[in-house]
Amino acid sequence: MSDAVGDGWDVAARLLDAIDARDFAAIAACFAPEARFLVLTPKPQLREHAGPGEAGERFRAWLEPLDPFELLAADRERVADRIRIRYRFRGRDPEHGWQENEHTGYVRAGDDGLITLLTLTCAGFRPIPDPA
Numbered sequence: 001m002s003d004a005v006g007d008g009w010d011v012a013a014r015l016l017d018a019i020d021a022r023d024f025a026a027i028a029a030c031f032a033p034e035a036r037f038l039v040l041t042p043k044p045q046l047r048e049h050a051g052p053g054e055a056g057e058r059f060r061a062w063l064e065p066l067d068p069f070e071l072l073a074a075d076r077e078r079v080a081d082r083i084r085i086r087y088r089f090r091g092r093d094p095e096h097g098w099q100e101n102e103h104t105g106y107v108r109a110g111d112d113g114l115i116t117l118l119t120l121t122c123a124g125f126r127p128i129p130d131p132a
Helices: 009-021 024-029 051-063
Strands: 031-041 045-050 069-079 082-093 097-109 115-122
Touching: 009 024, 009 069, 009 082, 009 097, 024 031, 024 051, 031 051, 045 051
Parallel strands: 031 115
Antiparallel strands: 031 045, 069 082, 082 097, 097 115
């Protein structure tokens, strides 16, 4: 399949790179102004976010407290007219100790190549032993 600007392939790669770098401005820049970001958490809770700013802040809430932080795996794959992204990460939370989490999401991009919809499921922050 082609890597057409609006098919989501490139923006999905940029999003994964920005997550790895914990670059919240770059994460927000992947989202179109009218973007919707829906997250199903294990609580169960559906979080709904609108626009680049709210998307970037959601990622900041998840990733910024983790020190150190490590992206363990990340990939993307076409699923018809969507791009599936999956990434697993771990880090030390100052209040809860070492945690691991995995997110799986589906990207829909607009003609401008930015995310217009990201639906994501979250495994939840799972306690793990100190990996050292």
